[in-house]
Every structure is written in structure tokens, then in C-alpha cells.
Amino acid sequence: MKKRILVAPLNWGLGHAARCIPIINALIENGFEPMIASDGAALTLLQKEFPRLSSIELPSYDITYTKNGKFLKLKLLTNTPKLINAIKAEKKSTKNIIENNSISGIISDNRLGVYSKKVPSVFITHQLKVLSGSTTWFSTKVHEKFIKNFNACWVPDVETDVNLSGKLGRPETFEIPTTYMGTLSRFEKRYVNIVNDLLVLLSGPEPQRTLLENKLLGELKNYAGKVVFVKGLMEKEQTIQLIGNITIYNFMTSSLLEKTINESALVISRSGYTTVMDLAKLGKKAFFIPTPGQFEQEYLATRLTELNLVPSCSQETFTLEKLKDVNDFKGLQSFEHETNFEELFSLF
Known part of the structure; x- marks a missing residue:
């Protein structure tokens, strides 16, 4: 039987789910059976992309923004109890999923409670340094404390001085085993005629x-x-x-x-x-x-x-x-870097 890997992106915009698409494709190509877990628009996106894969809904973080950006940090702070409860709920859900679905490994993209001590668990983030203004040191330490629950941390960026994430992916100190997996995209460059301005x-x-x-x-x-x-x-x-x-x-x-x-x-x-x-x-x-x-x-x-x-x-x-x-301006350009998924998946 193929090993079943739980792939769980955060539902905060579509970015976390979108960058899991190449990971899910790579899992399939390497002989694994991905199972999707998320909520809201992120879950819907992956269900549309992979209609044949099994999926399950996780508790929602239910994060909304303020109309005035100046008050966003304050709102996120006041929502902390709700966020902690959501993380506890998804930990409970994850335990049930592991027990009932023969899961062999977990890949969590920024879902802080989706991990298990029973199977290898990976956390994906480009924010090893979590910017929050004057409290950046604190938000970074809290994030690091959560990531310590996982066996490995994968950063979707290159390790070279020329990179996309800048200081976000390069904190001054970080105690968790970290692998720079290269930039992730579900897309391929095509040399076609421009039809939209x-x-x-x-x-x-x-x-x-x-x-x-x-x-x-x-x-x-x-x-x-x-x-x-x-x-x-x-x-x-x-x-x-x-x-x-x-x-x-x-x-x-x-x-x-x-x-x-x-x-x-x-x-x-x-x-x-x-x-x-x-x-x-x-x-x-x-x-x-x-x-x-x-x-x-x-x-x-x-x-x-x-x-x-x-x-x-x-x-x-x-x-x-x-x-x-x-x-x-020059425009954006990609890096010549091939992600070694076979090596990354050897954890499972």
C-alpha cells in the first residue's frame, strides 16, 4: 500500500493552498497518497485541483482583518484566545485523522496544530522571522515555540544571498532543523503571445x-x-x-x-x-x-x-x-533551483 501523507495548508488567502499544489503533485509522482486537510477557500481550491483525492475539513482559524490597517495588530492580539482555541481544536482533529486514516506523515503549511508525535511531521513556512513591528522578537519566539512540535521545517526559498524572502526566512538564531527547499510554484513559464495588457x-x-x-x-x-x-x-x-x-x-x-x-x-x-x-x-x-x-x-x-x-x-x-x-523596474526572475522532493520525502 502507498504511504498516506496528510497535507494541511492554512486558510489565509489562497497562497498556502496554492503552494501546496506542487508538493501534492510531487507526492503522487513519488508514490505517496496525499490526503488534503484544510477549511474554507483553501480546501475548496485543493478539492477543485485534486477531485480524486480524499479530503477532510479542519476547524477554521476564522481570521478577519480590520478596515483600517493601523488596527490590524491590535485585532490579531485580541483574537489570540480564539486562535489558541482553534489550534487546540485542530490538534484534536489531527489526532482523529491519524487514528482513522492510516496516516504515515504530515506536511503542515502554517497550521500550528496539525502535527503528531506518532508520525513524522513537517512545518512549511517562509516566515522564520515573524514581523510585527516593535514586537517582532516576541512573535518570532512564539512561532518558533510552535514549530518545535514538528520534526522538520521546510522553507520555500533558496539558501543563497540572492533570494525572495529576505530576512523573513533568515532569523538571527533558529534552533529547529531547517531545509531550504527552493521556491515553489504550481506554474510553468510559457513563451506565448501577450494578449492582456x-x-x-x-x-x-x-x-x-x-x-x-x-x-x-x-x-x-x-x-x-x-x-x-x-x-x-x-x-x-x-x-x-x-x-x-x-x-x-x-x-x-x-x-x-x-x-x-x-x-x-x-x-x-x-x-x-x-x-x-x-x-x-x-x-x-x-x-x-x-x-x-x-x-x-x-x-x-x-x-x-x-x-x-x-x-x-x-x-x-x-x-x-x-x-x-x-x-x-526589472521585473521578477526565478532562480535556477530544482527542488529535491525525493530527499525531502525520505523523512516519511
Whole structure:
């Protein structure tokens, strides 16, 4: 019988689930049987990508953002008891899954309670250093304490000085065995004709996803080129709406999204780390608008702007005029690095 591996991404935007897609494919190619565990949009995405795999719903962290980014840190702090209860609930669920499904190993992408002492458990994160302003030292230590429950930590980045995660993936001290697995993307670069002037990719927790959607739709009314707009709403059926020069999708599955990104001259998106990895793999020009108050996205956007790769600005200051800045930036490029999945999976 094939060894069954539980793959459990956090449901916080679509990034964690999206970067698990190449891992799930690699598990299948290496003779394992993946089982999917998550909740909400993340679970829906993976169920659509892998309809033949068994899946199970985990308790939700139920994280929402504030309308004003300045208060996000305070809201996350006040939500700490709810978060701790969710982690306890998913630990209980994980125990039941292990007992009832003959699980041989666990790959958790940022789900802090999905581990077991009975089987090898891996934690995936690009945030070994968890930015939170003046409390970064504390949030990093708390995160490290949770990761110590796992047998190994995999970082989706390269170990070289030139990398994508910057200081996020390189803390001053870190006591847990860590492997830099290389950048992950579900996409492949295709040399095709450009048919879209602009592609908008949205994702992330509410209400900030909707706030940016409304902002961009308002601005793009005056855009002369051809626009494809993907809302990032994982609904039961795909919908397509045409408003002037803008074609709006509620969501796209991987094959269509890969095709659309390759065929687009410019991408506007959040500066989530999975999006950064995807656009680097495809060598795209981009414009980043970080989620207000999310220190990690603000850091990544600022870093890539300072490296003269991708321009960025805050959500409230974005205007169509700012897209002219793109011509002065190099765009993202991928690293020549092949992930050795066979070696990584030897843990199981």
C-alpha cells in the first residue's frame, strides 16, 4: 500500500493552498497518497485541483482583518484566545485523522496544530522571522515555540544571498532543523503571445480583499487596455462577467491561471509570498499593493521595490498613474533551483 501523507495548508488567502499544489503533485509522482486537510477557500481550491483525492475539513482559524490597517495588530492580539482555541481544536482533529486514516506523515503549511508525535511531521513556512513591528522578537519566539512540535521545517526559498524572502526566512538564531527547499510554484513559464495588457489577481482575508477590489475596479474604468480581473473568490461555479474592457472572473483553476499570467504584460496583486514566487517563476512585470497593516507583505513589497524589481504603493495611494513606474523596474526572475522532493520525502 502507498504511504498516506496528510497535507494541511492554512486558510489565509489562497497562497498556502496554492503552494501546496506542487508538493501534492510531487507526492503522487513519488508514490505517496496525499490526503488534503484544510477549511474554507483553501480546501475548496485543493478539492477543485485534486477531485480524486480524499479530503477532510479542519476547524477554521476564522481570521478577519480590520478596515483600517493601523488596527490590524491590535485585532490579531485580541483574537489570540480564539486562535489558541482553534489550534487546540485542530490538534484534536489531527489526532482523529491519524487514528482513522492510516496516516504515515504530515506536511503542515502554517497550521500550528496539525502535527503528531506518532508520525513524522513537517512545518512549511517562509516566515522564520515573524514581523510585527516593535514586537517582532516576541512573535518570532512564539512561532518558533510552535514549530518545535514538528520534526522538520521546510522553507520555500533558496539558501543563497540572492533570494525572495529576505530576512523573513533568515532569523538571527533558529534552533529547529531547517531545509531550504527552493521556491515553489504550481506554474510553468510559457513563451506565448501577450494578449492582456493587465491582469489583476486578488486574494487574502476580508474585508481588505473587497476594499482593494472596489478600489481597482473604480480606477480601471479609465484604463484603455485589455484587463483580466480575478477576484480570488473560490465559489462552487466559475463566473465570467464583461464590463467594458474588463473581463472579471470569480476564480481560475491552475491551468487557466497559468495561461492567463503568461499571456499578460503586467500583473497587479498583493505582495503575498506565494504570488511573489509564482510571478518570479514566470518572469513577470508586476505592481504590488500590500495588505494594509500586514507587516510581512509590506516588507516584501518595500524590499522588492528597493531592489528595483517591482514598484509598489499603499492601497489608499494607488492610482493608474503609478503604473507608469513599472517601466523603470526589472521585473521578477526565478532562480535556477530544482527542488529535491525525493530527499525531502525520505523523512516519511
